[in-house]
Amino acid sequence: MRRTLGYVGAVALASVVAAASVPSAAWAEAKHSTAVVSADRTVWLNPGQTLKAGDSVRSSNGAYVLHQQEDGNLVLYRGTTPLWSSQTGDSPGAFAAMQSDGNLVVYRGRTPLWASNTGDSPGARLAVQDDGNLVIYDGKTPLWNRHATIGVLAPGYPLKPNQYVRSRNGDYQLVQQEDGNLVLYRARRALWSSKTGGNPGAVTQMQKDGNLVVYLGTTPLWDSKTGKNPGARLEVQDDGNVVIYDGSRPLWSTKTGS
Structure with missing residues (x-):
């Protein structure tokens, strides 16, 4: 198991998860399923898919891994170096859901811990790119990335x-x-x-x-x-x-x- 990110080690791009930004029953819609590799070799987490504790998505070139840690932290690694995290450690059992409304949310049970605040974009999906970026796209339009x-x-x-x-x-x-x-x-x-x-x-x-x-x-x-x-x-x-x-x-x- 990967090591837990500390406060200083994590790159935080999180924002407040207001009740309005997370539909009240959205936690229930997500399904545990495998990320999809498209024809252009981009690895996608599609609407309705989740990463449960211990699950990972690796970029197509193998250099970057998005890992839902057992401590609740969602972390992007290059090798053993953390590049970004949701800063949701100390929440064992948390999972990440790419919701059908376009919002990427880390939940513990029904409680949202972190969100990308990209709801109101039905069909948007998360790309784990070969350049090390995490990007939520609505079609070809980027809505969020790991620097924002x-x-x-x-x-x-x-x-x-x-x-x-x-x-x-x-x-x-x-x-x-x-x-x-x-x-x-x-x-x-x-x-x-x-x-x-x-x-x-x-x-x-x-x-x-x-x-x-x-x-x-x-x-x-x-x-x-x-x-x-x-x-x-x-x-x-x-x-x-x-x-x-x-x-x-x-x-x-x-x-x-x-």
């Missing part, structure tokens, strides 16, 4: 270099750049930044205390000053505003809404 979080950055999750949170309408991206700067873009136009460039390797953390912090190692470079609000989350909205909410109460924003 859709809509929400949940408490406890980081953005590592080249990872981003994308608005649901696809117009805006909050990107953790390789140079250490956290930047909000519309297309190629920068609308806001943390002004932390010149710090390659910096990581942004949506902390469980509600504070959004850009760190270089253990040194904070910038923060939203929204601590003492446990459970607060960050949202990249369709209007271009990035907001930290405690429930429905806004705590901080980039003030970039249209």
Whole structure:
């Protein structure tokens, strides 16, 4: 059995699993079945298919494995190196379901632990690609990939270099750049930044205390000053505003809404 990913070892691209994003009976629709290899050698997890604890899907070139671990974590490996995870460890018995509505969800029993937030796209399916990417496609249109979080950055999750949170309408991206700067873009136009460039390797953390912090190692470079609000989350909205909410109460924003 593969080793369990720790918090630091996992690459988190998870987002909040709101009740509205997971149909109430969707957990029951999934069937345990084998991933499909298409004529172009892409390996697909199709609507209705699941990965139960211990199941894996390997890319057609054999270099990458998407493994549903027995501890509940869904992890993409290259060899023994973890590249991405759902950060759902400590949930033994969890399984991953590619739902017919287009949402990829990790469940423990009937409880959703993580979701790609790509529902409302019936027929969408997950590709385990030979280039090491995980992509959910609606036909030929990519909806999600392992570098992206859709809509929400949940408490406890980081953005590592080249990872981003994308608005649901696809117009805006909050990107953790390789140079250490956290930047909000519309297309190629920068609308806001943390002004932390010149710090390659910096990581942004949506902390469980509600504070959004850009760190270089253990040194904070910038923060939203929204601590003492446990459970607060960050949202990249369709209007271009990035907001930290405690429930429905806004705590901080980039003030970039249209």
